[in-house]
Amino acid sequence: MSFNKIILVGNLGRDPELRYTPDGTPVCNFSLATNERRRDPKTGENNDVTTWFRVTLWRRQAEVASQYLSRGKPVYIEGRLRVEEYTDRDGKLRHTLEVTATDMQFIGSAARSDEAGAAPARAAAASTNSMPEPSDGSDDEVPF
Secondary structure, three states, X not given: OOOOOEEEEXXXXXXXXXXXXXXXXXXXXXXXXXXXXXXXXXOOOEEEEEEEEEEEEEXXXXXXXXXXXXXXXXXXXXXXXXXXXXXXXOOOEEEEEEEEEEEEXXXXXXXXXXXXXXXXXXXXXXXXXXXXXXXXXXXXXXXX
């Protein structure tokens, strides 16, 4: 048995690009940056290290991502990871981290959003969430 699952929390590096396959299936691609702080052993300084991922979403999640996400927005992604090799313009072998997402959830609150579509985004994010939200907004109904 084998298992391949990655969980990422990061910010979009570019606006999502929505396309459709020849049979009409929506597919959305974007880049996602994760940051971690590492201490440089030589200087003792803390440095931020960014890792970039290419994310692909399919079907309804692709449409929702395209509609409500944009460059710089934070997002939670679950999916399968694979490393792709390619040759750049200079002939050097390069690698890229590709994630085929199986789940996406928006991060942040509508109060922090400067855009008019914050309420629909919250509703769309809830529709991609596997857990139901409390009907009256109280924590008393949360099942854990």
